[in-house]
Amino acid sequence: MATTRLSDVIYGPLFLPTTIQRIxxxxxxxxxxxxxxxAELQRFANGPGDLVQMPFWNDLTGNSNVSTDDPAQTATPNKLTQGQDMARKIRRNNGWQSANLVASMLAEDPLDAVAQLIAEYWVREEQRIMGEQMRGVFASAGMAGNVLDVASEDGAVSPVNLDAEIAANAYALLGEYGTTLSAVLMHSRVFYNLRAARAIEKFKDPATGLDFDMWDDKIVYVSDQCPREAGTTSGFKYTSYLFGNGAIGYAEATGEGGPKKPVEIDSVAAAGNGEGVETVWYRRHWVMHPRGVSFSGTPASASGVTDAELANGANWTRVYDPKLVRMVAVVTNG
Incomplete structure (x- = not known):
């Protein structure tokens, strides 16, 4: 009987788009x-190099002139100014040997099964890396005004849990723009506390058919990548993130900006004492950037930015007005 091998299943022109779609x-x-x-972010991502530069026009400021009929009075026009937002491409890869994918070989459609497994892995990685970015962004000095920390350091005795009143104070950090916040990313402990309080509702997106949890009219996303830190005396402090629409820019890099070989099979005939071992390597370059907070640091390696560098507040500089950065962090005990 013929044996299905990784090289049979993972054929680049078919496998790569299948996996990208699954992710x-x-x-x-x-x-x-x-x-x-x-289109602009995608164009930058597809270009060569590591740095993604995103210039933007600063908002118009100043009061309007009072019109007169005096020809001697001359108005002075204001000038348009630009700012610069910068992101770094995230370059990551991982490999899996066929022994780890044996169960997939038994599937009715091996291509689909392996693509699903690898896609699930990359979805978890994207979420984990986004968590590191959020740590760094809100640790930067320029984002201090977008953080509401109401947690008790003695969280086991006098916990301060997330509720509608605290949320309202968090929205107020953005002033009139607080009404644009539409989603919240929270630790599972915070989520379960809200669910126990009967504050979580269910919602089905008619466009995608996906079920979502809702809280305070916000779509809820749950991730234990959200910071959980021990209090000074007892208990824990949890950071939740509130986002407005389009707060994160995303583009999958292809062409010159993407990996030369996104998918590659490595076959070592002598491994396994001559039985042979196959490994699939999957490589991705992408941009996932919080708009309005520039990654101004210089990575230690030219090959790419690390998790630790993303989580370092010194590497991030706010370039938008604080109220126009569509993100707020809230620190509570649950």
């Missing part, structure tokens, strides 16, 4: 209003 379908974050894509 996009499975990622609840990327299917949310939090994440947006546009």
């Amino acid at each position: 996009a379908q499975l990622s609840r974050i990327r299917n949310s209003p939090i994440v947006s894509t546009d």
Whole structure:
């Protein structure tokens, strides 16, 4: 009987688009209003190099002139100014040997099964890396005004849990723009506390058919990548993130900006004492950037930015007005 091998299943022209599609379908974050894509960001991502530069026009300021009929009075026009938002491409890869995918070989459609397994892995990675970015962004000095910390350091005795009143104070950090916040990313402990309080509602998106949890009219996403830190005396402090539509820009890099070989099979005939071992390597380059907070640091390696560098607040600089950065962090005990 013929044996199905990785090289039979993972054929680049078929496998790569299948997996990319699965990743996009499975990622609840990327299917949310939090994440947006546009042609300009995609063009930058597809270009060569590591740095993604995103110039923007600053908002118009100043009061209007009072019109007169005096020809001697001359108005002075204001000038348009630009700012610069910068992101770094995230370059990651991982490999799996066929021994780890044996069960998939028994599937009715091996291509679909292996693509699903690898897609699920990358969805988890995207979410984990986004968590590191959020740590860094809200640890930066320029984002201090977008953080509401109401947690008790003695959380076991006098916990302060997330509720509608605290949320209202968090929205107020953005002033009139607080009404644009549409989603919240929270730790599972915070989520279960809200569910126990009967504050979580169910919602079905008519466009995608996906079921979502809702809280305070916000779509809820749950991730234990959200920070959980021990209090000074007892208990824990949890950070939740509130987002407006399009707060995160996303683009999958292809062409010159993407990996030269996104999918590659490595076959070692001598391994396994001559039985042979096959490994599939999957490589991705993508941009996932919080709009309005520039990654101004310089990675230690030219090959790519690390998790630790993304989580370092010193590497991030706010370039938008604080109220126009569509993100707020809230720290509570649950």
